[in-house]
Amino acid sequence: MAKTIDLELTRAAVEVIELEARLRVVPMNDTQLSDALKTALVAKRERLAKLKTLNAASGRARTPDKDGADGAKPLHAQRRPPLKRTVPQRPQAKPSK
Numbered sequence: 001m002a003k004t005i006d007l008e009l010t011r012a013a014v015e016v017i018e019l020e021a022r023l024r025v026v027p028m029n030d031t032q033l034s035d036a037l038k039t040a041l042v043a044k045r046e047r048l049a050k051l052k053t054l055n056a057a058s059g060r061a062r063t064p065d066k067d068g069a070d071g072a073k074p075l076h077a078q079r080r081p082p083l084k085r086t087v088p089q090r091p092q093a094k095p096s097k
Helices: 007-024 031-062
Strands: none
Touching: 007 031
C-alpha cells in the first residue's frame, strides 16, 4: 500500500530543519536571538512529535483488513490503458487538369 503524504507533518519537519539551520548561524553575541530560536525549536519539535503520533495512529486506524478488502481500487489508483497513437493523414490532393 502506498504511503500518503501528510502535508502538515512534512511542513512541520521542514520548519524544524530550518530553525536548526538558522540556529547554527546565529552571531555569537546575539543571545536574545539564540534564546528565542531555541525556544521556538523546542516548541516545533514538540508539535512535530505530536503530529507524528497522530499520523501513525490514524494510519493504523485507516488500514483495511486484508480479509474484508475485495481488491477494488478507486478509479484514480487504477492503471490506465495506453493511449492509441494515430498518425495524422494528409488530405487527398485534388487531381490537376
